[in-house]
Amino acid sequence: MATEQRTIAATGNGIVAEAYRQIEPDVICAYPITPQTTIVEEFAKFVAAGKVTTEFVTVESEHSSMSACIGSSSAGARTFTATSSQGLALMYEELFVASGLRLPIVMVNANRALSAPINIHGDHSDVMGARDTGWVILFAESAQEAYDQTIIAPRIAEANLLPVMPTLDGFITTHAIARAQVVDDAVVKDFVGTWKPEHALLDREPIMVGGFANLGNTYMKIKAAQRVAADGALASIKTIADEWAAITGRPYDHVEGYGLEDADLVIVILGSAAGNARTVARDLRASGRKVGIVKLRTYRPFPTAELAAALSRAKAVAIMDRSDSFGSFAGPLALDTMAALYAHDLHPQIRRYIYGLGGADVKLEYFRHVYDDLEASLSGAADPGLTYLGID
Amino acid sequence: MSATLTEIRWHARAGQGAVTAAKLVAESALYEDKYLQAMPEYGPERTGAPLKAYTRVSTEPIEVCNNIEHPDVVIVLDETLLKVEDVAEGMNPEGAVIINTMRTPEELRADELSALPSSVTLATVDASGIAVDTIGRDIPNTPIVGALSKVRPIVAPDSIKGQLVKTFGKKFAQEMIDANLASVDRAYEEVRSE
Numbered sequence: 001m002a003t004e005q006r007t008i009a010a011t012g013n014g015i016v017a018e019a020y021r022q023i024e025p026d027v028i029c030a031y032p033i034t035p036q037t038t039i040v041e042e043f044a045k046f047v048a049a050g051k052v053t054t055e056f057v058t059v060e061s062e063h064s065s066m067s068a069c070i071g072s073s074s075a076g077a078r079t080f081t082a083t084s085s086q087g088l089a090l091m092y093e094e095l096f097v098a099s100g101l102r103l104p105i106v107m108v109n110a111n112r113a114l115s116a117p118i119n120i121h122g123d124h125s126d127v128m129g130a131r132d133t134g135w136v137i138l139f140a141e142s143a144q145e146a147y148d149q150t151i152i153a154p155r156i157a158e159a160n161l162l163p164v165m166p167t168l169d170g171f172i173t174t175h176a177i178a179r180a181q182v183v184d185d186a187v188v189k190d191f192v193g194t195w196k197p198e199h200a201l202l203d204r205e206p207i208m209v210g211g212f213a214n215l216g217n218t219y220m221k222i223k224a225a226q227r228v229a230a231d232g233a234l235a236s237i238k239t240i241a242d243e244w245a246a247i248t249g250r251p252y253d254h255v256e257g258y259g260l261e262d263a264d265l266v267i268v269i270l271g272s273a274a275g276n277a278r279t280v281a282r283d284l285r286a287s288g289r290k291v292g293i294v295k296l297r298t299y300r301p302f303p304t305a306e307l308a309a310a311l312s313r314a315k316a317v318a319i320m321d322r323s324d325s326f327g328s329f330a331g332p333l334a335l336d337t338m339a340a341l342y343a344h345d346l347h348p349q350i351r352r353y354i355y356g357l358g359g360a361d362v363k364l365e366y367f368r369h370v371y372d373d374l375e376a377s378l379s380g381a382a383d384p385g386l387t388y389l390g391i392d
Numbered sequence: 393m394s395a396t397l398t399e400i401r402w403h404a405r406a407g408q409g410a411v412t413a414a415k416l417v418a419e420s421a422l423y424e425d426k427y428l429q430a431m432p433e434y435g436p437e438r439t440g441a442p443l444k445a446y447t448r449v450s451t452e453p454i455e456v457c458n459n460i461e462h463p464d465v466v467i468v469l470d471e472t473l474l475k476v477e478d479v480a481e482g483m484n485p486e487g488a489v490i491i492n493t494m495r496t497p498e499e500l501r502a503d504e505l506s507a508l509p510s511s512v513t514l515a516t517v518d519a520s521g522i523a524v525d526t527i528g529r530d531i532p533n534t535p536i537v538g539a540l541s542k543v544r545p546i547v548a549p550d551s552i553k554g555q556l557v558k559t560f561g562k563k564f565a566q567e568m569i570d571a572n573l574a575s576v577d578r579a580y581e582e583v584r585s586e
Contacts, residue, residue, distance in 0.1 A: 009419045009428055121434070172457050176431035177418050179453075275455030359434075361459045 002249030005181040012143040012173040015180055016082070016108050017042035019150035021052055022188035025106070026077035026195075029057040029068035034120050035170040036084040036110040062087035066094035066107075073103035074209045076200025078154060081105070084170060085112035088126045092133075095163075099134030099226065101209060104157030104164070104195070107135075108150060111271065111322075112170035113358040121359020122170035124270065125323040128332045134226055136164040136233055137300040139270045143173060144180040145297070148241075148250060154192050155240045160233040169272040171359060187247060234301045254303035255310045256295045259285055263292025265374040266314040266348075268307075268337050270296055271322065273355070273362045280367035291371050302336050308344035316349035316374035317341070322356045330386055349377035355389040366390060396452050398546050399460045402445040403479045404469035406438055409533030413469075414445035416537055416555060421449040423551035429454045442473055449546050463487060465544050469519070469532050471495075474504035485511045488543050490583070492519040492532045497586045515543045515585035522582065526575040527568070538576035539583035549580055 010018070017039050020028070030040040047056045057072070059065045065081050073079040083091065088109055098105050111127050113119040127137060136156055140146035146168040157164040168174055199207050213219040234254065241252035258278050260266065267277050274295040281291045294310050296303065311317055319338075321331025328335060330352040338350060351373050356362045366389045377383070400417065404410030411432040418430035429448040435441070446460045464487045468479050471493040480489060489512055491500065497514040508514060517539040519532035527534070534556065541549050553573050560569045 007422065007425075009422045171431070171434055175434070176429055176457065177415050178429050179422060179427050272457050276458055279456050363458055363461070364456070 003183050003187050003247050005183050005248065007179060007181050009177050009179055010143060011038070011175055011177055012140070012146050012168045013038040013110070013175065014042060015143045015147045015182065016150050016168070017046075018182060019147050019188070020080060021046045022185050023080075023151065023154060023192050024052045024189070025054055025080040025154070027055045027057060027069075027072040027079045028081060029059055029065050029072060029079070030081045031059055031062050031065045031083070031087060033062070033084045033087040035112060035122075035174045036082050036087070036108070038174070039082045039108060039110070062090040063094060066091040066098065069105045069107070070094060070098055070101065070103060073098070073105050074101065074200065075202045076195075076197045078195040079103075079105050080107065082108040082110070084110040085114055085120075085126045088130060089114060092129070095130055095133040095135060097210070098163045100222070102161035102226070102229070104154070104161055106150075106153045106157055106164050106166070108146075109165050109167040110170045110174045111167050119358035120170070122172045122272070123322045123357045123359065125357070127165065127167050128323040128325070130165065131300055131332060134162065134230065135300065136160070136162050136230075136237070138164070138166045139297055139299055140166065140168040140173060141272055141274045141295060142180070143168070143176075143178040144250070146173060147180060147182060148244060148248065148252065149297070151188055151191065152237075152240050152244050152252075154195070156233065156237050158195050159236050159240065160229055162229055162233055167271075172272045181248070183248060191244065191247065230301045234298070234303060237298055252297060253306070254296065254298040255306040256297060257292060257310050258282075259290075259292030260294070260310055260313070262290050263313075264290045264315040264378070265371050266291070266311060266317050267293045267367065267370060268296070268311070268317060268319045268333065269293060270299065270333055273320070273322065276362050276364055277320075277367050280364050280371070284368070284371060289371070296333075302340070304340040304343060307337060307340045308346060311341060311348065312344070312346060314348045316351070316377045318351040318353060318370045318374055320353045320355055320370070322354075324354050324357075349374065351377060351383065352386045353389050354386065360390060363390065397448060397450040397454070398465065398544070399463045400447040400449075400465045400467060400540075400546075401460045401463035401483075402447070402467050402469065403473050403477065404443055404445070405473070406441045406443050408469045409531050410443060410445045410469050413467075413533035413537050414447045416534070416552065416559070417447045417540065417547055418449065419559070420547040420551040420555040423554050424547060426451055427454045429457070433459060442476060465490065465540065465546070467536060467540065468492065469536060474500075480505075480508055480512065483512065485509055488513040488515060490515045490517065490536065490539055490543055492517065492536055494518045494521065496584055513543065513586055515539065515583050517579050517583040519579055522575050522578045526578060527571045534572045535575040535579035538579035542580045542583050543585050549576060552576055
């Protein structure tokens with residue numbers, strides 16, 4: 001039985017700030033950057049108004065923001081921040097420190113393009129640069145999903161001792177107003193509980209954080225343990241998300257499909273554009289075409305088996321990336337998807353696309369075009385190679 | 393698009409409050425238990441530069457998040473834009489265009505909007521004049537929402553006014569709230585539709 005909820009009209013950032021307020025972390029260390037700014041700006045107002053007891057630490061850069069988060073989390077505080085784009089890139093070395101030290105920091109990322117040329121709009125270039133940093137990475141299609149994934153994030157982080165990055169698409173989701181449901185503060189507080197680490201810098205029994213592991217294979221053993229933790233997080237995320245779903249009535253699956261019961265042609269996608277793809281798939285299905293989509297909500301750890309199962313009966317698969325991995329065979333999502341297919345001995349026709357970079361509008365006709373390409377692939381059309389959509 | 397979805401495209405110059413109006417319509421829809429979406433097309437923030445904003449209102453959940461290319465309603469807050477861009481581009485041939493101007497629909501059809509299909513409803517309202525009279529400043533965004541609710545009943549005037557009270561209630565004096573409410577009513581009454 002789902003709990004009573006309030007229906008509101010809110011921007012993605014507004015609802016993430018609301019989730020932060022409800023969670024009320026011990027510490028937030030943050031630096032503003034478009035299009036994330038309004039999250040920490042709104043939260044700073046909550047602090048100023050005395051609505052939260054969170055210690056709000058302002059810093060001079062994102063590198064410092066993540067450094068301060070690492071110190072705070074090492075000290076045992078439930079620690080949050082938020083960032084985007086160049087800010088996430090500036091944190092790069094610190095991202096590995098956070099995960100290597102197994103610190104359960106939560107950082108919402110407003111997915112945005114990277115310079116150059118300068119562009120403030122939404123794509124996945126920033127977050128994909130963090131995909132190998134050891135953070136758990138979640139993607140929201142909507143403001144509602146951004147809210148839900150933000151609330152489950154500290155539980156995932158603390159259960160697995162891994163930092164978690166819930167993401168939503170810059171401007172498209174962060175700044176658009178949408179309808180969403182929020183639960184009572186008390187329900188959130190009860191769900192997230194309080195955080196008491198087993199070991200912390202401020203314990204009475206002193207510990208050392210960030211030791212030297214240069215000799216022998218200590219370093220490799222620690223990395224192997226990190227690999228086990230990352231793999232294990234997949235089941236843990238699902239358990240925690242299911243617990244939240246029982247409260248809200250909104251299910252969470254690592255891999256969410258549409259039309260897969262009979263789809264021959266399937267699009268794999270992340271984030272806000274999934275709604276556009278689903279809209280086109282629904283229209284085409286109404287006219288009898290066997291098409292479907294797969295949206296991933298969990299990206300790291302990568303739900304390899306779940307994705308392969310979702311694609312097991314597809315005859316042709318299009319993987320749509322909102323960032324490029326320049327010089328590689330395909331974009332990052334396509335590389336991961338193809339690895340999952342190979343590992344499960346599945347061999348559908350594959351088509352690779354890059355779309356929506358720098359906030360380029362994701363037109364519905366693109367998806368119709370992609371389904372047509374998939375259809376053609378089944379009658380022997382040659383693979384045109386990696387294709388950028390909408391550049392004329 | 394499903395029949396329950398209405399898509400609105402706003403044409404304005406930065407500083408006229410089009411983004412606020414796009415959001416006002418969306419938020420008002422919540423009073424009627426509808427689904428909603430509003431977003432600006434973000435660009436460099438230069439006062440006076442042309443901008444577009446979008447509103448979607450539906451009785452069903454809204455999944456799409458792309459720009460609106462085939463609007464059911466086009467709202468133009470600055471009539472000088474009619475010489476700069478084709479505001480009706482791609483629009484629903486059975487749709488409506490609402491323009492902030494002192495001119496009548498007939499005058500516009502004889503001038504900048506001579507190519508507008510006759511199947512499109514053209515409506516005009518002096519939203520700037522109403523704003524100056526009621527609010528005291530040329531901020532045509534609130535009155536034009538009142539005109540919208542007359543031309544296409546996407547959201548009722550009471551829903552708009554309820555949302556205005558909610559939004560402005562925290563920030564402004566009662567006098568300012570009343571002025572905004574009055575501007576909605578006046579535009580609702582004064583809009584000239586074909």
